[in-house]
Amino acid sequence: MIAFTLNGKQVEVEADPLARLLDVLRDELGDTSVKEGCGEGECGACLVLRNGEPLNSCILPVGLAEGCDIVTMAGLRETDRGRALIDAYAREGAVQCGFCIPGMVIASEALLNRDPNPDEAAIRTGISGNLCRCTGYDLIVKAISSAAREGKGLW
């Protein structure tokens, strides 16, 4: 049994400790907010927070989640910070196809937790591990800046 906290709830799964956290989240725990893009740690679509640190769940063995606090988009969207980010992404039109967006929002949350008032260069660095093919990055950068402004005090 591997036990960890998923979005604030205690979960236990019977899984090979070397199984990818991504697969356990999606297939065993039904959390499909985590997306698989490249499956090899390059694109960031499967980004989750482990004890607040952003990690690609496609290359994270579930054994390394044991006893940890895992946050995904499904949990983040229920929080004030998650809602502030979602509103900002919608307001700035920062979503074209949307496949990279759960990972982008997780990266945004991790960035704003570290630096609640980032400039454009800091935002671009903060999301540089997340690939986006069709939105481009300009409006995502604007959205994060807008979230930081409108959601002042949340981070």
Added chain:
Amino acid sequence: MNAVEVAVDPFTFEVKTENVWTIYDVGYPVDRLIVEGQAHGGMSQALGYAGLEKLQMRGGAFLQGNMADYTIPTSLDFPATRVQLVENPYPFGPFGAKGAGELVFDGGAPAFALAVQNALGTEVHRLPLTAEAVMTLVHDAGGRK
């Protein structure tokens, strides 16, 4: 219309994109936010195609097999594109609109190539203009200027 400003490093032959502008006439943009978003995304893809995305084939198979060696742009590769739409309602389209779609992808790469051509004073006929490609162009033209 697309305009790209670049600087070429004469030692490493890397191309740095300094500024990017786009202006499109899509008739009347029915959903302005989405059309502008499409323009940002299209330009990002076009610049990747122009400057980064090397794809070679050998024996019927691609040599670039993953996201590590087929490199698409990250948020750090290009500066923000300045997008403008010309509101010019089209009498034959619904609500005055024309299509936008892949229009936004078409002009970026030629603009990037011409900017590099201007910087080098050497004709450019191939994409992508990676540092290796620029070095070869400069070498074939008789060395550094």
